[in-house]
Amino acid sequence: MVSSHENSHAPWLEKLDFHHQVEYDIIQPMISWLCDGQNLHILDAGCGTGTTTLLFANQGCMLVGVDQDETALQNANKLLEQTSHVGQVVFQRGNVNQLPFEDDTFDMVWTSYVLHHIADKLHVVGELKRVLKPGGRLAIREGGLPLQMLPHDIGLGEPGLQDRLRVAQNTWFTAMTRHILPDEKPYPFGWSQLLLDSKFTDVQARTFVTDFLPPFNKAQQQFILHYFQRTLDRDDGKYGPLLNDADKKTLEQLTNENSETFILKRRDLHVRYGLSVYLGVKPA
Numbered sequence: 001m002v003s004s005h006e007n008s009h010a011p012w013l014e015k016l017d018f019h020h021q022v023e024y025d026i027i028q029p030m031i032s033w034l035c036d037g038q039n040l041h042i043l044d045a046g047c048g049t050g051t052t053t054l055l056f057a058n059q060g061c062m063l064v065g066v067d068q069d070e071t072a073l074q075n076a077n078k079l080l081e082q083t084s085h086v087g088q089v090v091f092q093r094g095n096v097n098q099l100p101f102e103d104d105t106f107d108m109v110w111t112s113y114v115l116h117h118i119a120d121k122l123h124v125v126g127e128l129k130r131v132l133k134p135g136g137r138l139a140i141r142e143g144g145l146p147l148q149m150l151p152h153d154i155g156l157g158e159p160g161l162q163d164r165l166r167v168a169q170n171t172w173f174t175a176m177t178r179h180i181l182p183d184e185k186p187y188p189f190g191w192s193q194l195l196l197d198s199k200f201t202d203v204q205a206r207t208f209v210t211d212f213l214p215p216f217n218k219a220q221q222q223f224i225l226h227y228f229q230r231t232l233d234r235d236d237g238k239y240g241p242l243l244n245d246a247d248k249k250t251l252e253q254l255t256n257e258n259s260e261t262f263i264l265k266r267r268d269l270h271v272r273y274g275l276s277v278y279l280g281v282k283p284a
């Protein structure tokens with residue numbers, strides 16, 4: 001159980017998947033900081049299964065969550081029914097390239113891990129800006145600090161595995177993005193520049209971090225195992241080799257629960273990483 005859930009009085013938080021449970025300790029302070037006690041009218045653009053939408057509702061905000069994926073929206077509605085936020089949140093189908101809302105509608109637009117799926121980022125940010133009220137804020141959650149948990153030398157294979165895993169992850173991400181966005185309009189600049197180029201003012205960025213050590217709760221254990229397993233799974237040749245054979249063997253040993261070197265038997269793991277949010281204000 002993630003410690004800060006205990007004070008939340010929201011049993012649905014306990015039912016989230018391990019990924020969202022672990023990220024809760026980062027996202028919750030980010031959302032409190034963004035809302036700052038105000039009951040805002042918010043659009044969650046590309047809301048997916050609605051987890052973060054509902055965390056904003058926990059702060060007293062009114063929300064519309066829009067996504068193009070019908071299955072994700074069905075899951076979002078199922079989650080909504082388990083909360084006390086029915087009537088405060090609406091999930092609806094829509095495309096962020098052409099939003100079904102009037103100009104100047106929302107106090108804030110939140111878009112989390114969506115823009116890297118978008119072929120024409122400048123166009124979509126313009127569309128998100130259109131539906132914001134003058135003085136309203138666009139919050140883009142993208143990037144952060146890379147996940148780290150291993151010491152430099154783990155006594156298996158060559159030291160520096162963590163750094164090579166990061167390179168493998170970046171190689172996979174670059175190839176995957178090219179694959180899903182063959183028609184991408186190149187925009188080789190950072191997220192803060194995207195806000196400046198879209199004529200937002202008061203542009204700022206903030207990174208929220210988490211640290212955890214053993215003993216790990218169940219969600220944290222799943223999160224750690226998944227981190228290694230996903231790199232093995234992604235090294236299926238689809239995007240070229242991601243790891244050398246020696247590192248593959250090390251990952252197999254780390255993920256084998258019958259092995260003495262099983263990752264969750266280590267007492268020296270220090271899991272830490274951060275998520276960033278970029279914020280800009282629509283001029284009055």
Ligand SMILES: C[S@@+](CC[C@H](N)C(=O)[O-])C[C@H]1O[C@@H](n2cnc3c(N)ncnc32)[C@H](O)[C@@H]1O
Nearest residue numbers: 046047048067068069094095096112113114117
């Ligand atoms: C990685 S998920 C992020 C979901 C959620 N915002 C979160 O942070 O958990 C990306 C979401 O963006 C949605 N999406 C991608 N392109 C979209 C578009 N053009 N219009 C609406 N939704 C879109 C996908 O369907 C998916 O649910």
